[in-house]
Amino acid sequence: MNRFEDLKIKKPLKNAIADLGFENPTPIQQESYSTILGGFDYVGIAQTGTGKTIAYLLPILQDLKFSDQLNPRVLILAPTRELVIQIVKEIEKLTPYINVRALGVYGGSNNINPQKRAIAEGQDIIVGTPRRLYDLVLSNVLRLRSVKKLVIDEVDIMLDFGYKTQLKNIFENLPTKRQNILFSATMTTYVDELIDDFLVNPVKKTISISGTPLETITQESYAVPNFYTKTNLLNHLLEDKEEFSKVLIFVATKVNADRLFEILNFQSELSVIHSRKEQNYRTKSIEKFEDGTSRILIATDVISRGIDLDKVSTVISFDTPFYPENYIHRIGRTGRAEQQGKAILFYSEKEIALKDSIESLMNYTIPLNEFPEGVVVSSQLTPEEKNKPVDPDELYYEQSASEVKVGVSFQEKSAKNSKEKVEKKSYNKTVKERYKKPVRRGDKIQNMKKKRKKK
Ligand code: AMP
Secondary structure (H helix, E strand, C coil): CCCHHHCCCCHHHHHHHHHHCCCCCCHHHHHHHHHHHCCCCEEEECCCCCCHHHHHHHHHHHHCCCCCCCCCCEEEECCCHHHHHHHHHHHHHHCCCCCCCEEEECCCCCCHHHHHHHHHCCCCEEEECHHHHHHHHHCCCCCCCCCCEEEECCHHHHHHCCCHHHHHHHHHCCCCCCEEEEEECCCCHHHHHHHHHHCCCCEEEECCCCCCCHHHEEEEEEECCCHHHHHHHHHHHHCCCCCCCCEEEEECCHHHHHHHHHHCCCHHHEEEECCCCCHHHHHHHHHHHHCCCCCEEEEEHHHHCCCCCCCECEEEECCCCCCHHHHHHHHCCECCCCCCEEEEEEECHHHHHHHHHHHHHHCCCCCECCCCCCCCCCCCCCHHHHCCCCCHHHHHHCCCCCCCCCCCCHHHHHHHHHHCCCCCCCHHHHHHHHHCCCCCHHHHHHHHHHHHHHC
């Protein structure tokens, strides 16, 4: 089934789609339609450009009956005002032939009073940024108790921007019996926690993997014991300015991004972005990378994904990503438009399990390069390496604890590992077995819930 015609869609919606000139649903639209329509909790891992907005709007609109009730039945949360506006526009495009009231609410310079008046008139769908939305709830204008479907779009960005508290506050005002639909471009531990805490056996679909042009990307890896040795290796590789002409370096945490930015050679050719940098700083970093002033851009997963970078020669995963999907997103930044690109993965002994998961996901063993002679192997460890880091998002807040020694024979060991095919286990199982489950904020909430129940 790969035509809109074949999906069970009501006539007025079908006509709107035909007016837009869309013939075939995109993969995420095909994957999600019947699940969302069936009322199941749903997690879609898909980037902007995959048609994700219509993927959730279509089944929601299909299911939405005419009503003149005042309180909204659908709530859509998005991290930015731009996205709110975009989503409202998509709703308008799909509803010229049906009677649906939709309103976008967001903060900034936008006065809250006209939004209050529009809500009081009655709406079917409210699309909003979390902070403004919660303000409207607090002011008693917006009542959420009739919400049957909650969508959180770009949930990774939302959590990376620190909207977790607002989300929790909003959740508390929603009826517990509702359908939850989450869309995220990347997986992060926070997204995982949110899914664990608030969704009921969600159907999870990852799009993007099939669309990744793996054939045009040469992949390589290096076994490197720690952060400072990785930095030495990076300095060595980056000396070849012809081959490494436009390099995107991914690191797992904001701390590592800042640290690498400070100590890497080639200071005049370096830029960095992550979500703790001001918007202006981020824009400048990207501009410098795009106009060639900076040959090298250091970035974290979440923040890098909203930007469309042109002709990246090499993607270096300085840290092995915690979620294998993110590796696919990372390497997809090179090898675009039929051009050959290169992706290089650095992995430490602690990251072997993560690398194995990536290889299982791709069904491909990344070739291992020999560690170059002359690159100094450092024994210095970062505070997080002295600890036992598991949760990359948490690293920003962690203090150092007991020391962990890196094995001497590590490089030999990992060379052997890369040749042997490891037993295929589920990703979560592998990580849990290897690292044990860390105590996370999500767990605390679960524990609190359990305590409350016992009382
Ligand atoms: P999104 O990923 O939701 O940001 O959508 C990216 C763009 O693709 C938007 O401009 C949509 O209008 C467009 N689009 C969505 N679904 C389809 C489709 N089935 N066929 C063609 N274009 C689409």
